[in-house]
Amino acid sequence: MADIAKRRPIDWLIAAVAVGMSYYHLDIAYTGGYEPMFQRTLSYMFGVALIFLLRFPEEKGWRAWASGLFLVMALLSIGYPVFFTDYIIDRLPYVDPILPLDYVLGICAILVSFEATRRTINTTLPLISLFFLVYSYFGPYFPWKLAHKGETFTLIIDHQYMTYDGLWTTPLSVFSVYIFLFILFGAFLDRMGAADFYVKLSTAVAGRLRGGPAKAAIFASAMTGTIMGSTNANVVTTGTFTIPMMKRAGFKPETAAGIETAASTGGQIMPPVMGASAFLIVEFTGISYWEIVKVSVLPAALYFFSVYMIVHFEARKGGLKGMPRDMVPPVWLVMKEGGFFLLPPLVIFAYLMLGRSVPYAGIFGILTVVLLAFLKGAWRLIKKARAEGVSPGEVARSVADGVWNIFLAMESGAKQTLPICAAVATVGIIIGALYQTGLGLKFSSLVVSLSQGNLFLGILLVGIASFVLGMGLPTSAAYIVLSVMAVPAMLELGESIGLTMLAAHLIVFWYSLDSCFTPPVCVPAYTAAGLADANPAKAAWAAFRAAKGMYVIPLMFAYTPLLLIGTKPLSALEALVAAIIGFTGLSAAMVGHMYFPFGAPMRALLIAAAILLFWPGIFAHTAGALILGGVFLIQRKRLLVEGEPGAASPSLEAA
Secondary structure: OHHHOOOOHHHHHHHHHHHHHHHHHHHHHHHOOOOHHHHHHHHHHHHHHHHHHHHHHHOOHHHHHHHHHHHHHHHHHHHHHHHOHHHHHHOOOOOOOOOHHHHHHHHHHHHHHHHHHHHHOOOHHHHHHHHHHHHHHOHHHOOHHHOOOOOOHHHHHHHHHOOOOOOOOHHHHHHHHHHHHHHHHHHHHHHHOHHHHHHHHHHHHHOOOOOHHHHHHHHHHHHHHOOOOOHHHHHHHHHHHHHHHHHHHOOOHHHHHHHHHHHHHHHHOOOOOOHHHHHHHHHHHOOOHHHHHHHHHHHHHHHHHHHHHHHHHHHHHOOOOOOOHHHOOOHHHHHHHHHHHHHHHHHHHHHHHOOOOHHHHHHHHHHHHHHHHHHHHHHHHHHHHHHOOOOHHHHHHHHHHHHHHHHHHHHHHHHHOHHHHHHHHHHHHHHHHHHHHOHHHHHHHHHHHHHOOOHHHHHHHHHHHHHHHHOOOOHHHHHHHHHHHHHHHHHHHOHHHOOOHHHHHHHHHHHHHHHHOOOOOOHHHHHHHHHHOOOHHHHHHHHHHHOOHHHHHHHHHHHOHHHOOOOOHHHHHHHHHHHHHHHHHHHHHHHOEOOOEOOHHHHHHHHHHHHHHHOOOHHHHHHHHHHHHHHHHHHHHHHHHHOOOOOOOOOOOOO
16 A cells, blocks of 8 residues: 555546446446447547546646546547437437537547547547548448448448447447456456466476467467456566566567567467457357357367477477476465465356356456455464464454555556457447448458359458457457458358357457557567567567467368367367377478478478368378378487487578
8 A cells, every 4th residue: 555645646547437437337237237328438438538547647737638628529529429319319310400509519529539549548539430431421432342332421420429330339448348347357367376386386397398488478478368358568577577588588588579479369269368358259149158258169279289399399400308397386375375366366267157147257256356366365363363463453453455456456457458448349330331331241251252262262251350450450340340341251151161259259359459569559579579579579579470270260260160069079089180290290380390300391291290180170280290290200310310409599580
C-alpha cells in the first residue's frame, strides 16, 4: 500500500473509473447482462473514458485540451445510446428519420472510436475503417467487382450508429460478456504472483536441458497463456525473466526475442482462456466454449512442440548446454511454494466440463484466486503467530493489504482491456460496411473463383489475406474481418470433404495470429526486441521462423482428424504422431542442423519428409517417416564416429 500517498486526485479518478469498469463487467457476468444496446455502449463508454483519462495527467497545452475534448465527445456520443436506449431500439432502422442530433453524435462516436484506437493500438486500423466508410459512400466510383450502388450519408450514420450492425455489433458484445472477464482473471492471478511461479516452474522443468533458458521460455509462455490470452502481456510477463537468461546462455538477442515472441503467441491458442478471438468464435458459430477448448488442446500442444524443436536444434547448432545445477530450483520445492497457482485454471476447466456458463466459470476462477490469496495470507499469519506472536494491528494491515490488492487487480485488469475495447468498436465499423455494401460476399466469391474449387488453394489465399491484414491489424481485429469475408468461401470449397464451421473459423483464427510478428504492427515482437536490446525487424523475422507451426497446423484442421471432430481416437493419434515427427524434420531443415550441419540436398529431403508426414494417409506417413529416419541414422552414425561437432552461434537463420 506504499503507493497510496503518491497518488494524485487525477490518479484516484482514473482508478475509480477502472475499478468501476471491472465491477460493471463482473455484474454482467453474475446477473446475465442487460439490454444489448445499453450493455454494449456502457461497456464501451467506460473503456474510452479511461483511454482519454490515462494520458491526461502527463499532457500539456493543446494535447491536454484535445484529450479533454475527446473525453466530452465520448461521454456525449456514447452516453446517448446508454441513456436513450429505448429511443434507439424502438425506432425502425432506415425508415424513421435521423434527427440532427443523431448526425452530430454519430460523427462524434466514429471520431472517438478512431482516436481511442490510435492511442491504444496504431493508426492503421482507424485508416482501414475510414476507407470502408469512404467505400460505403463512393461505391459507384470503385472499379471492377468492387463497385456498388453507394450509400447515402444518412443511411451510413443510421447503420453504423443507430443499429446493432455497426459500432455496437457482435465484437463489442463479446468484449463485454467474455473478454473483459478473463483478462480480469489473468490480472488477479498476476497480482497474486502466478506468473513468477510459472517462470520458476518452467526453469525447474527445462532449465537443465540443452538450450534450457529458451525451452523454459516455451514452457513458461504456455503456462502463462492459460491465464492471460494476450501475446504482448505474455511477452512482458515472462520475457522479463527468460530473455536475459537466453542471452546469458549464448543466444543472440534477436533469436531470444524471436523465441519469446513465438512462444508467447501460443498463449492465444492455449486453453482455457485462448485470447479474445476464441470468445468471438463462440459468438460467430454458436458452438459452446467448452467444445472449442476441447478441440484446441492437441493443436496448441503441437504448436509449442514445433517451437521447442526449433530451439532444440538451434541449441545443438550453437553447442549450448543447460543451465548450471545451482541456478535451477528443484521441481518439488517450486511446487511446494506455489503449486496452488495451478488450481484457478483447473477450476475453470472443471466448470466448463460440467457444462456451466463461461461467465460463471470466469467468476468462480476469480473467486478461487481471491480465496487462495486469503488462505495464503492467513497461513503466513498463523506461522508467525506460532513463532513470535501477532498483534491485532498486523492482522488489520494484512486484511487491508488483501483488499488493496483486489483494488489494484481490478484497476490493472481494466487497463489491460483497453486496446481490445477500442479495437472491437472500430472493427465494428468495418463489419458494418462489409454487410451494408455486400463486399464480404464479393470477397468470398472471389476466393472461390481464384481457387477454382480447390480447398487447399482457398486456404492459401486466406493465409495470404491474413498475412496482409496482420501487417496492420491486431489478432482479434484481423480475425473478425477475415472470418466475415473468408469463412463462407472455405465452407463452400470444403463441402466435399466435410469441412466444419468450427474448423473453418479455427483456420482463420490461427492465421490471424501472424499479426504478432508481421511488421509494421507486430507489437509483441517489438516489445520482445526492446527487452532483448535487439533489432526489431530481425526479432520479428526470427519469430516468424520459429512460429512455422502457425501456418502448417491450420492446414491439418482441414485435411486431418487433429481436431477430434467426428473421428476415431486412433486416427487422431496417428495424425498427431505423424505431425510430431514432421515438425522434428522441418525444424532440422530450417536450422540446417541435426547432430551435424548439412546442406541443401538434405534440407530438401527433410522438407519432403515433413510434407508427407503432414499429409493424411498411412502411406504418406510411412514414406515420410522412412526418409526422416534415414537422415537421422546418417547423422547418428557420424556422431558415433566423430563425436560432438564444434559450436556455432544460434541465429534461427534459414536456408
